[in-house]
Amino acid sequence: MRALRTFRAVALDLDGTTLNSSHALTPRTLAALRKVEATGVQVILATGRPLISVQAYVEQLGLPRPVPAVCFNGACAALVDGAGEKILLSRGLSRSAAESILQICDDRGWCASYCQSHGSAAAPKTEADDGWLKKFEALEGMQQARVASLWEMLDEPPLKVTALAADPRGQAAEARKLLPPGAANVVAAEMHIEFLPADVNKGDTLQRLCSELGMKVDEVIAFGDNFNDMEMLSLAGEGVAMQNAKEELKQVANRVSPWTNDQDAVARELELLLEPE
Template identity: 30%
Template sequence: MNKITLKNPGIVALDLDGTLLKSDHTLSQRTIETLRVLEKQCRVVISTGRSYEGMKHFKDQIGLENPVICYNGAMIADGRTDKILHQWLLPSDITRAAYEYARERGIHFQAFQDGELYFEKKTEESEYYEASTALQGHLTSFDHWENLEVTKALMIISPSRSSGDFPELHEARSYFKEQFAERLYCALSKPFYLEFINGKGSKGNALHQVGTDMQVSQDRIAAFGDGFNDLEMLEYAGMSVAMSNAPQGVKERCTHETELSNDEDGVADFIEKYFLR
């Protein structure tokens, strides 16, 4: 592998959790400094399943002002002004079907609307999510909402389950894909997170939109990721880099792989070796 693989990337899109961030949800100083150097020669774009509020701290740590892909591609925000540039909301009937499905099966359900996180009761799952994202959720009853259009919804199973298997989420994903087809994008961002957004959203569609807005062609876009919710973005990019800590199902659909994991500054190491001039 050498720098000829992608001579001059115009955009480098980067997932956060499991990719840029270490397992303790922090950015290393090496990663920050490497991305600041990279930003001098191309546009560095964060692409995350997190809300804008949940990722803004990391964007600001690096010093980026480029558009940001958040909510798994359901929203693109201006990193300089914080204004929404593009947004695709989950239709009300799908939100209702999802929370009723989760409620009947005792699965934790939560949703984002207007940048705020909501759930019907505090659980081990809600506390885990709040702690890992530094967000504070609000208690509500979704039955009382007049407008159920949300930016993103999630079903979450406790990550402390000893088996490490979460068949309920695979079953739910199959059910909702069959019920709503192209109106819904539904993906596992972690083995225990099932995310729901508008069918027009995905990190791939959002990256296409960002490239169009920036007038950067597909072949000059590189992307890094570790999860199955990154696949559309990785497959759209002219060069796709899977993290060494990614599952095999992600690695086999990418053109390249980092030598080091997210806990070992894998992204920074790859960029230093193959992108920086």
């Protein structure tokens, strides 16, 4: 384990990693992140959540400088503080890719969301869809607009499209087979799948963000738990998987924490890194 002073930044997935199962930052985690920032090491958030959903956590952290954030699983990167956000990078789906994705969702009866930097919209067809969507909104920490049809929104291509999934891994594999080659990167998530531009993922955008911040990605220690963290943990100078992480992520991580997100794994790991040698 390298000392914290050998890194210039800490990149943190939120759900399943930095947040507990109640989607909260615990007092111990807040204290550890503030101590990290006080050493001069940059705290970076890297999440599948929309940019709007990150604001509350940044305000809770109360750090003295804006927090760089990779959002939408890499489709957007911004500097976030109490006054709002400044978008640094944005890479959305093409119209043709969005059309292919919406057609697959319609054909399969998947309830989809059309995600843009200023908010998301969905067109649930049944009461069951709407109830399921409300659970997803609770997970993301933001409400989505309800519209009659997502097809009406194509004049402004989305950053990503999500689809609710009872079997995220299986439905992601199905979607990959149905899409035109190179149309999108399909990621399995907690209760949904995500369609991103083909070359977009957290790791690639973190690397681009690091360049904007004047550092290299191998100067970052990254923490994650799910499939969407694979590239980020692979590219970082050190990648740490939570004990509760997917087995596939544990295989690409440099090491696996002995603790879960509900055991303050990120805080415990950072406390060890902060200890004097």
